[in-house]
Amino acid sequence: MNSIEDSIRLFKEQLEKIRAYGHAMGIMYYDMETVMPPAAAELVGDTLGLLSEAEYRLQTDESFLSAMNEILLHPDEVDEITLCEAKRTNEERERIACIPVDEYVQAQIDQTAAFNAWQKAKLNNDFASFLPHLEKLIETTKRFALYYKPDAPVYDTLLDQYEKGLTTETADRFFLQVRSALVPLIEAIQKNGYQPDTSFLDQPYPLDKQRELTRYLMQVMRMDPERTACGEVEHPFTTDFTKNDVRITTHYYENAMQSSMYSVIHEAGHATYELNIADEIARSPLGTGVSMGVHESQSRFYENIIGRSEPFIESIFPKLKELFPAQLEGVTPHMFYLAVNKAEPSLIRTEADELTYALHVMVRYELEKKLFDGSLKACDLPEAWNKLYREYLGVEVPDDTHGVLQDSHWSGGSFGYFPSYAIGSAYGAQLLAKMEQELDIWAFVKEGNLQPIMDWLTERIYRYGCRLDPKDLMEQAFGAPFDPSYYTKYLTAKFSGLYHLS
Ligand SMILES: [Zn+2]
Structure with a gap:
C-alpha cells in the first residue's frame, strides 16, 4: 500500500x-x-x-x-x-x-488527413473531395460522444466539451434572445441607408508596415517579447505551451489592413489570458484557460469592446498615421472608428462586424445541431448552409469556398465549438458593465494604458487557469449570474449611436 x-x-x-x-x-x-x-x-x-x-x-x-x-x-x-x-x-x-485505443489513434490520423483535405478543398472550391473526410469525422465524433455519455444527446456532450455546463436548451434560449434583439437592429441600419466612408481602408497597405503594426499592437497588448511570438498563417489562432511560450498568428492582406490589425488584437487577447495564469499552476494541467467560451470572452473583449472603441483608436492613431501617412491622409480617428465598425451582413465569419457576428455563429450552431440529431446529412450541408445565410443574413453564398468550407473547425473535428464565440462575446459585455463600476476604464484606454484592465481581469479570471469551472468563475467575476441582456444592450447602444438610430 x-x-x-x-x-x-x-x-x-x-x-x-x-x-x-x-x-x-x-x-x-x-x-x-x-x-x-x-x-x-x-x-x-x-x-x-x-x-x-x-x-x-x-x-x-x-x-x-x-x-x-x-x-x-x-x-x-x-x-x-x-x-x-x-x-x-x-x-x-x-x-x-471509454474510447478503445485503436479508435483513439485512428481518429488522430483521420483528423490530420481531414485538415489537409479541407485546405485543398477550400482552395479549389471542391466540397465533394472533403465530404468523405467530414462524414468520417462526424461519425467518429458521434461514436466517441456516445461512448462517454450513452444516454445524453450527442450535441449536449459536444457543447459541454468546449463550455462545461452548456446545453442545447441553454444555447437555444441564448441565441433566441440575441437574435430577437439583433435582427430588428440590423434591419433598422439597412433601412436607414447610412454607411460610413471606408474607402481609405480599401487601398494597398505595405506588408512590411503591417508587420510593424503587429509588433506595436503586441506592445500595446503588453505581450512580453521573451514569452511570445507571432507567426503567419491562413487562419489565425493562438497556441500556448505554458505561460512562458504563447504564440499568436495572423494573416496579412495588402488591401485590408484592418483584418490583420484586429486578428492580432483578438489573438493577443487569448494570449493575455494565458500569460497571466498564476505561476504556481503554470506547468500543471490547471495552467491553461478554462473553456473556449471564457477564452473567446477575452479575445473578443479586446478585439471589439476595447479595440473597436473610439478611445482605443484615438490612442493608437498617431502610430497608424506614422506607418501609413499616405493611406490615412485626411483621415481622423473618428472616421477610422466609424469605418472599422461598419455593420453589414456578409459572407465570412472571421471578417464579420461585431453586430452581425453572432448570426454567423447561429448558422453553424443550427447546422451542427441537425448534423448530430441526424436530421441533416453532411452531403446536404452546402445547400443548408446557403439557405441559412439567406435567411439570417440576407446574403447569397456564391461558392463553397466562401460558404461551408470557410472555417477550419470541422476539419479538426471541433464540433460544438462555435457557440462559444457568441457566448464569449456576451460574457465580455457583462464583464465590461462590472468593470465600468469599479474602474475608469475608458480613461485608461484613451491614454493607451491597458494594464489596469488586464490587472482587473487577472485578479478575477486569468490567474485561476482551470481551478474553477467556467460558470463559477464567471459568476464570481460578474458578481451575478450570466445575463445575455448585457450583450444585447451593449450592441444596441453602440450601433444605435454609430448609425444615428433614435
Ligand atoms: Zn478566438
Missing part, C-alpha cells in the same frame, strides 16, 4: 510526462499550420498518431489512475492544487478512457 505522499509523487511525475507529450504534439500542430510543406502531411500524421497513442497509454495507465484515485479518496491529506489536478485529470480520463 502506497502512502499518500507516494501517490502524489507518482501522480505528478506522470502528469509531467503527459504534459511533455502534449507539448511535442502541440509544436507539431503549430508547425503544420505555419511552415510545414504539404508533402510532410503523411509522415506528420503518422508521428502524431504514435505520440497520441503513447499519451493515451500514460493517461490510462493503471498505476497513474490508482495514484489519482488515492488522492481523490483522501481530499483532506492533499493540497488544494493537487486535489484540483486530480479532479480535472479524472474528468479528462473519463472522456477518453
Whole structure:
C-alpha cells in the first residue's frame, strides 16, 4: 500500500510526462499550420498518431489512475492544487478512457488527413473531395460522444466539451434572445441607408508596415517579447505551451489592413489570458484557460469592446498615421472608428462586424445541431448552409469556398465549438458593465494604458487557469449570474449611436 505522499509523487511525475507529450504534439500542430510543406502531411500524421497513442497509454495507465484515485479518496491529506489536478485529470480520463485505443489513434490520423483535405478543398472550391473526410469525422465524433455519455444527446456532450455546463436548451434560449434583439437592429441600419466612408481602408497597405503594426499592437497588448511570438498563417489562432511560450498568428492582406490589425488584437487577447495564469499552476494541467467560451470572452473583449472603441483608436492613431501617412491622409480617428465598425451582413465569419457576428455563429450552431440529431446529412450541408445565410443574413453564398468550407473547425473535428464565440462575446459585455463600476476604464484606454484592465481581469479570471469551472468563475467575476441582456444592450447602444438610430 502506497502512502499518500507516494501517490502524489507518482501522480505528478506522470502528469509531467503527459504534459511533455502534449507539448511535442502541440509544436507539431503549430508547425503544420505555419511552415510545414504539404508533402510532410503523411509522415506528420503518422508521428502524431504514435505520440497520441503513447499519451493515451500514460493517461490510462493503471498505476497513474490508482495514484489519482488515492488522492481523490483522501481530499483532506492533499493540497488544494493537487486535489484540483486530480479532479480535472479524472474528468479528462473519463472522456477518453471509454474510447478503445485503436479508435483513439485512428481518429488522430483521420483528423490530420481531414485538415489537409479541407485546405485543398477550400482552395479549389471542391466540397465533394472533403465530404468523405467530414462524414468520417462526424461519425467518429458521434461514436466517441456516445461512448462517454450513452444516454445524453450527442450535441449536449459536444457543447459541454468546449463550455462545461452548456446545453442545447441553454444555447437555444441564448441565441433566441440575441437574435430577437439583433435582427430588428440590423434591419433598422439597412433601412436607414447610412454607411460610413471606408474607402481609405480599401487601398494597398505595405506588408512590411503591417508587420510593424503587429509588433506595436503586441506592445500595446503588453505581450512580453521573451514569452511570445507571432507567426503567419491562413487562419489565425493562438497556441500556448505554458505561460512562458504563447504564440499568436495572423494573416496579412495588402488591401485590408484592418483584418490583420484586429486578428492580432483578438489573438493577443487569448494570449493575455494565458500569460497571466498564476505561476504556481503554470506547468500543471490547471495552467491553461478554462473553456473556449471564457477564452473567446477575452479575445473578443479586446478585439471589439476595447479595440473597436473610439478611445482605443484615438490612442493608437498617431502610430497608424506614422506607418501609413499616405493611406490615412485626411483621415481622423473618428472616421477610422466609424469605418472599422461598419455593420453589414456578409459572407465570412472571421471578417464579420461585431453586430452581425453572432448570426454567423447561429448558422453553424443550427447546422451542427441537425448534423448530430441526424436530421441533416453532411452531403446536404452546402445547400443548408446557403439557405441559412439567406435567411439570417440576407446574403447569397456564391461558392463553397466562401460558404461551408470557410472555417477550419470541422476539419479538426471541433464540433460544438462555435457557440462559444457568441457566448464569449456576451460574457465580455457583462464583464465590461462590472468593470465600468469599479474602474475608469475608458480613461485608461484613451491614454493607451491597458494594464489596469488586464490587472482587473487577472485578479478575477486569468490567474485561476482551470481551478474553477467556467460558470463559477464567471459568476464570481460578474458578481451575478450570466445575463445575455448585457450583450444585447451593449450592441444596441453602440450601433444605435454609430448609425444615428433614435
Ligand atoms: Zn478566438
